[in-house]
Amino acid sequence: MSATPALAVRDLELTRGGFTLRVPDLDLRAGEAVAVLGPNGAGKSTLLRAMADLLPLSSGEVTRAAGCDVALVFQRPIAFSGTVARNVELPLWAQRLPRTERRERAHAAMEEFGIAPLAERDAATLSGGELRRLALARAFATQPDVLLLDEPFDDLDAGGREALSLDLRRVLDDTGVAVAMVTHDLRQALLLADRIAVLLDGALAQEGRRDDVLRRPAGPEVARLVGMANLWLGRVVEPGTPGLSRFPGSTIELGDGVRITSAERVAPGIDVWVGVRPENVKLTVGEAAPDATVSSIVSDGVLATALLDWHGLVLRTHLVAGRGLGNTLKRGDAVSLTIRPEDTHLMPRS
Amino acid sequence: MNELLEVALRTLAVSGAALVFAVAIGLPIGFVLGRYRFFGRGLLVALANSGMGLPPVVVGLAVALLLWRSGPLGELRLMYTPRAMVLAQLVIALPLIIGITLASVGQLPEDFHLQVRAMGLRRGRAAWVLVREIRLGLLAAVIVALGGILSEVGAVMMVGGNLEGQTRVLTTGILTYVQMGRYEDALALAALLLGLTFVLAGTLTAIQQARRA
Numbered sequence: 001m002s003a004t005p006a007l008a009v010r011d012l013e014l015t016r017g018g019f020t021l022r023v024p025d026l027d028l029r030a031g032e033a034v035a036v037l038g039p040n041g042a043g044k045s046t047l048l049r050a051m052a053d054l055l056p057l058s059s060g061e062v063t064r065a066a067g068c069d070v071a072l073v074f075q076r077p078i079a080f081s082g083t084v085a086r087n088v089e090l091p092l093w094a095q096r097l098p099r100t101e102r103r104e105r106a107h108a109a110m111e112e113f114g115i116a117p118l119a120e121r122d123a124a125t126l127s128g129g130e131l132r133r134l135a136l137a138r139a140f141a142t143q144p145d146v147l148l149l150d151e152p153f154d155d156l157d158a159g160g161r162e163a164l165s166l167d168l169r170r171v172l173d174d175t176g177v178a179v180a181m182v183t184h185d186l187r188q189a190l191l192l193a194d195r196i197a198v199l200l201d202g203a204l205a206q207e208g209r210r211d212d213v214l215r216r217p218a219g220p221e222v223a224r225l226v227g228m229a230n231l232w233l234g235r236v237v238e239p240g241t242p243g244l245s246r247f248p249g250s251t252i253e254l255g256d257g258v259r260i261t262s263a264e265r266v267a268p269g270i271d272v273w274v275g276v277r278p279e280n281v282k283l284t285v286g287e288a289a290p291d292a293t294v295s296s297i298v299s300d301g302v303l304a305t306a307l308l309d310w311h312g313l314v315l316r317t318h319l320v321a322g323r324g325l326g327n328t329l330k331r332g333d334a335v336s337l338t339i340r341p342e343d344t345h346l347m348p349r350s
Numbered sequence: 351m352n353e354l355l356e357v358a359l360r361t362l363a364v365s366g367a368a369l370v371f372a373v374a375i376g377l378p379i380g381f382v383l384g385r386y387r388f389f390g391r392g393l394l395v396a397l398a399n400s401g402m403g404l405p406p407v408v409v410g411l412a413v414a415l416l417l418w419r420s421g422p423l424g425e426l427r428l429m430y431t432p433r434a435m436v437l438a439q440l441v442i443a444l445p446l447i448i449g450i451t452l453a454s455v456g457q458l459p460e461d462f463h464l465q466v467r468a469m470g471l472r473r474g475r476a477a478w479v480l481v482r483e484i485r486l487g488l489l490a491a492v493i494v495a496l497g498g499i500l501s502e503v504g505a506v507m508m509v510g511g512n513l514e515g516q517t518r519v520l521t522t523g524i525l526t527y528v529q530m531g532r533y534e535d536a537l538a539l540a541a542l543l544l545g546l547t548f549v550l551a552g553t554l555t556a557i558q559q560a561r562r563a
Contacts, residue, residue: 054464072468078459081482090479094470138469 005029006068006178007051007146011060014050020058021046021202028146033172033179035193035210037186037225042199044182048072048148051180064146071144075151075182077135079123084115084134087123091142109141112171128155132164140171149181153188165191186227190214198222214277219347223275229316230276233349236266249341258311262344273347278305280343281317283325283335290334297329308335354523354535358542361519364432364506365499368439372447372495375440377488380451381480385463395452401445406438407504413438414508430511435519438505443495450494454487455480486558493554500546 005027012023021043028034028051036044049055051062052072064070071091080087088106097105110116113133118126126134132152139147152168153161165188172179172192180197183189189196196213198205206218217223220231234252237259249263252274266272283306292310299305299321306329308315315337319326329335383395415421417429417437428434462483466476481488503521510517512526520543527536 049464052468054468074461074465074468076460078462078465080479081485090471091469094472094475142470 004065006065007070008063009047009051009060010063012047012050012057012062013059014046014055015058016046016055019043019046019202021050021199023047023060023199023204026197026204026207028178028180030145030178031172031176032194033181033192034195034197034207035189036180036182036197036199037184037189038199039225040184043202044199045075045150046202047199048150048180048182051146052148068145069142070146070148071139071142072148073135073139073150073152075154077131077138079126079131079134082123083119084110084121084123084126085119087134088138088141091138095142105141105143106137109137112140113137113167129157129160129164132156136164136168140175143175144177146178146180149179149183151183152181153183153185161185161188168192186225196226198225215343216345217275217347219350220273220275223273223345223347228275228277228345230274230278230281232274232313234260234272234274236268236270236272236346238268250346252344252346254313256311258313260339260344261341262346263341264344264346266346271349273349275345275347276315276339276343278316278318280339281315282338283308283317283319283329284338285325285329285333285335287336289336291337292335294329294331294333294335296331299326304329308337310337354538354542356515357518357520357523357539360432360517361500361521361543362546364435364519365439365496367436368443368499369492369496371436371440372443373492376444376447376491377451380448381455381477383448384452384455398445398448398452402449404442404445405504406442406502407508409441410438410505410508413441413505417509429509430513430517432510432517434509435506435517438509439499439502442502442505443499446495446498447491450487450491451484454484454491457487458483489554489557493550497547497550500550501543 007028009023009026012021014021036047038044046055049072050057052070053062054072080090085106088109089102092102092105107116107119110119113136115130115133115137118130123134132155136152153164156164169192179192181189181192190210193210195208196210197207198213200221206213206222213222214226217226217228223231232254234254236250237253239251248265249261250266251259251261252272253259254274260274262274292308292315295307295309297304297306301321304319304321304326306317306319308317319329383391383398413434414429416423417426417434418424419429428437466479471479501521503525506517506519507522510519510522512518512522518526520539524536524539524543527533527539
């Protein structure tokens with residue numbers, strides 16, 4: 001990780017028609033990809049546009065390292081009139097590069113994103129996925145140091161997303177460009193992101209390394225956005241078993257005698273949100289005293305999602321489809337649960 | 351026949367000059383009205399839109415009042431000159447150019463100007479990209495405006511006076527020859543005027559269809 005970020009946001013405040021975006025601190029570094037997550041209207045696109053210097057700030061600043069070029073790929077990229085090649089050359093023409101260099105760089109960028117065969121096509125005739133690739137090639141042709149992507153997987157089918165993710169990953173690794181990517185597709189975000197920034201209502205709710213944010217979201221809204229689908233309200237209690245009193249964590253009562261332990265320490269008597277990722281719930285069948293019953297199970301052939309009734313609480317868990325329990329578990333089955341204390345995350349109830 | 355040719359050439363010169371001025375003034379105004387939101391914009395757009403249907407004879411009267419010897423611009427002594435006709439036709443063509451330009455700019459995709467800026471395009475190059483994107487609208491504006499001023503008779507009659515050898519154009523010429531009973535000459539001028547109109551319409555159609563193909 002380089003010492004100076006390629007692009008740094010400091011105390012940014014931006015007001016547009018009653019909406020205010022506040023981002024105290026966000027760095028984009030060479031070779032790192034930051035996924036910006038958030039619900040609709042949270043200010044994700046506004047943040048990208050502010051980072052691209054396209055919107056006036058109310059206060060704060062966006063600083064770039066010396067000689068740092070920024071390219072933004074919009075959510076709805078425009079195909080300007082003319083051929084695909086002309087479109088890709090446009091930003092190079094803006095930089096007043098000589099014609100031969102424009103040609104070479106545009107061609108290399110089109111190769112990179114698999115649209116070189118379409119170079120002489122009228123850009124107006126491209127499909128959604130092709131236009132998306134054109135926009136990426138157009139951005140990469142300028143060899144930017146910072147690449148800002150606004151919903152790059154919009155309008156793509158599952159195969160297209162996968163292919164584009166792989167292409168992007170390869171290009172990011174090859175070029176060492178700093179990336180910020182806005183997306184509502186958590187899966188693609190996780191495939192590409194080293195870091196995650198979460199925006200809620202125009203405010204930066206959390207920013208950190210990907211796995212830290214996935215395991216320890218700052219609050220229930222962030223937890224939902226990053227796929228921590230099991231969320232309950234509970235109260236931290238004194239551990240009932242004397243032998244466990246030296247356990248360096250907390251016991252939380254989720255209601256009606258249902259208890260869960262967490263490795264995180266919170267003083268007894270405090271109300272907390274309890275979060276558990278579905279993939280961290282282990283199921284076993286055939287034990288003496290089962291905890292829960294399966295209320296429904298659905299599978300897409302790759303991943304199965306089971307909803308369990310756990311003493312009246314709804315618990316969601318993921319299984320690999322077609323293997324082990326993912327193959328045999330049925331509605332109405334009784335199961336025993338194992339949730340490790342270190343996989344049980346506590347968040348303040350505000 | 352020389353006389354007819356002279357009238358035809360004068361028509362082209364007067365209307366052509368009016369068109370050039372209308373485009374030079376109207377394009378930037380249309381860009382600004384189509385692109386930016388500011389106080390008073392709505393009024394200006396409404397003015398441009400209603401101006402697209404101005405009766406030429408009323409424009410002629412207004413310009414004549416300005417240019418009349420006792421009028422505010424009377425000192426310029428433009429009345430009954432080709433320059434006065436250019437001025438009157440400019441007033442007719444300007445709202446057409448402004449109105450169609452601003453509509454074309456308004457129909458650009460969301461974020462068009464931001465995306466142009468994000469690519470690093472500024473000033474002249476940004477304007478060139480914009481003109482390319484709205485060129486069909488601009489072409490339509492030019493052809494509609496030229497068609498309108500070539501075929502109008504009220505304004506040129508009012509401020510030009512239809513003076514033989516000085517301010518007679520195709521439309522006023524047709525009227526005069528009919529009144530004089532010179533039907534063959536009138537028909538010849540009418541054929542010229544129709545021919546011009548067809549050439550204009552044909553050019554527009556050809557360009558539109560080439561785009562489709």
